[in-house]
Amino acid sequence: MKGPRILFITQCGAKLGFGHLVRSQRLARALSPRYQIAFLAEGIKGFEKFIRPHDIWQKIKPSACIVTDLVQPQRLKYFAEIVQHHPIISIHDMGLGQFDSDCAIDGSIVQIVPYPQNRKNLFFGARYMILDHLPERRRGFQAHREAIIMNFGGGDVAPIYRKALKAMRLLKDPMEIRACRGYMSWDSIKCPAVKWYGPGDNMWDAIDGCQIGLCAGGISLYELAASGVPALVISHHRAQERTAKEFESRGAAISLGTKRRVTIDLIRRGVETLRCAVETRRKMGRAGRQLVDGHGIDRVCKIIERYAS
Numbered sequence: 001m002k003g004p005r006i007l008f009i010t011q012c013g014a015k016l017g018f019g020h021l022v023r024s025q026r027l028a029r030a031l032s033p034r035y036q037i038a039f040l041a042e043g044i045k046g047f048e049k050f051i052r053p054h055d056i057w058q059k060i061k062p063s064a065c066i067v068t069d070l071v072q073p074q075r076l077k078y079f080a081e082i083v084q085h086h087p088i089i090s091i092h093d094m095g096l097g098q099f100d101s102d103c104a105i106d107g108s109i110v111q112i113v114p115y116p117q118n119r120k121n122l123f124f125g126a127r128y129m130i131l132d133h134l135p136e137r138r139r140g141f142q143a144h145r146e147a148i149i150m151n152f153g154g155g156d157v158a159p160i161y162r163k164a165l166k167a168m169r170l171l172k173d174p175m176e177i178r179a180c181r182g183y184m185s186w187d188s189i190k191c192p193a194v195k196w197y198g199p200g201d202n203m204w205d206a207i208d209g210c211q212i213g214l215c216a217g218g219i220s221l222y223e224l225a226a227s228g229v230p231a232l233v234i235s236h237h238r239a240q241e242r243t244a245k246e247f248e249s250r251g252a253a254i255s256l257g258t259k260r261r262v263t264i265d266l267i268r269r270g271v272e273t274l275r276c277a278v279e280t281r282r283k284m285g286r287a288g289r290q291l292v293d294g295h296g297i298d299r300v301c302k303i304i305e306r307y308a309s
Contacts, residue, residue: 004064004308005036007086009079011071013043018154018183018199019218020069023091023130027067030133030301035308038063042075065089065307073097087307091130094239103303107222107296110246112239126292127299129222134294135204147176148271149210149229151220153236154199157182160234160259164214165191167267175275178206180220211281212274214267217244217255225252225288230281232270234262252288 008028012021021041028037068076069091076099090101095113098104103121107129115122148168152160161179168177177194180203197206203223207213213224213231217240224231231253233244238258247253256262256270274281 002033003035005038006031006304006308007038007040007063007066008069009040009066009076010069011042011075012154012183014156016043016071016155017218019093020071020091022154022219024067024069026130026132026297027300027304030297031304034305035064040079064309065304067091067304068101070097073099089304089307094243096239103307105300105303107300108243109250109291110242112242123299123303126222127296129219129226129292129296130300131219131223131226131292131294131297132203133297134226135208146173146275147178147210148212148214149178149180149207149224150214151180151203151206151223152182152216152234153218153220154183155236157216160216163259163262163264164234164267165194167264167271170264170268171272175211175271178210180206212271214271216240216259217242221247221253222292225292226294228285228289230254230274230284230288232256232267232274234259234267247288247291250287250291252284252291 008024010020010024012018031037063086065087067089070076088101089103089105090099092098092104092106094108095106095111095115098113098115104115104119105128106124107126109126115124150161150164168175178197179194180197183199204227207223207227207229210229213229215221215224215231215233217233217235221231221233221243225247233247233253233255235241235244235255235258241255241258244253244255248255254270254274256266
C-alpha cells in the first residue's frame with residue numbers, strides 16, 4: 001500500500017508553455033513509488049498521455065499535500081475549498097507568481113521578482129532545479145561526436161527550429177543533429193537528416209555525446225549545464241534572456257539574444273566558433289556542471305515528503 005496522496009495542480013498550453021507540466025511530471029515520477037499521485041492540469045486536453053500513468057482529476061479529493069506549479073497562481077482561488085485545508089508547496093521561476101504558500105521552491109539562478117527577506121521556507125537556486133536523474137556517468141562533457149542537440153521547449157517552437165536548421169545547412173562541414181520536438185510542433189517540421197526526440201523521451205539519451213547545445217533559456221539550459229555540454233542560447237523572451245546572460249557571466253553558456261532578433265547567420269557563426277574552440281567548450285562544460293549538479297529533484301522530493309508526512 002502506497003503512502004498518502006499528493007495532488008499536483010499545474011497549467012500548460014501553446015501560449016503558457018509546458019515547462020510547468022514537465023517539472024510536475026518529473027516530481028510525480030520520482031515520488032510515485034512511495035505516494036499516490038494525482039493531477040489537476042489546466043490546458044492538458046489533447047496531451048493527457050504525457051502525464052500517464054497518474055490519475056487526471058476533474059474534481060478535487062482529499063490529499064496529504066498539494067504541489068502547485070502554476071503560470072497564473074491566481075487560479076488557485078478556484079480550488080480554495082481544498083487549498084485552505086492542506087499544506088501547499090509552490091514551484092516558481094525567477095521569483096515570478098509568488099503567493100503565500102507553506103513552502104516555495106525556485107530552481108532558477110536569477111530573481112526577476114525578489115522574494116521578501118522574511119519569506120519562510122524558501123529554497124532558491126540551481127540546487128533545487130528539477131531535472132530527471134542524471135546517468136551515473138555524465139558523458140556529454142567528453143563529447144566525441146560531431147553532434148549538436150537542439151531543444152527550444154514545448155510550445156509552438158517550429159519557427160525557431162526552421163531558423164536553426166537553415167543555419168546548420170550553411171555550416172562548412174555537416175554535424176549530426178538531434179532535436180527535441182515541442183508539444184505543439186510534431187507535424188510542422190520535416191527534416192529527414194535530424195534525429196527527433198519527442199515529449200516523454202529520455203533527454204539524457206539525446207544529450208549524450210553531443211559537443212554543443214542550442215537551446216532556449218528554460219529547463220533545457222539547466223539540463224545542458226548539468227551534463228557538461230556548452231550551450232548557445234536563443235531566449236523566448238527577455239525574462240529567459242536574463243537567465244541566459246547569467247549563465248554566460250558564469251562561463252557556462254553564450255547568449256545569442258531573443259528569438260525575434262537572432263539571425264540565421266548569427267546562429268551559424270556561433271556554432272562554428274564554438275565547434276572549433278575545444279578548450280573553450282571544456283571550460284564551459286566544467287562551469288555548467290559546477291553551477292547545476294543535477295540532484296535538485298532529490299532535494300525537492302525530500303522537502304515534499306516532509307509535508308506529505
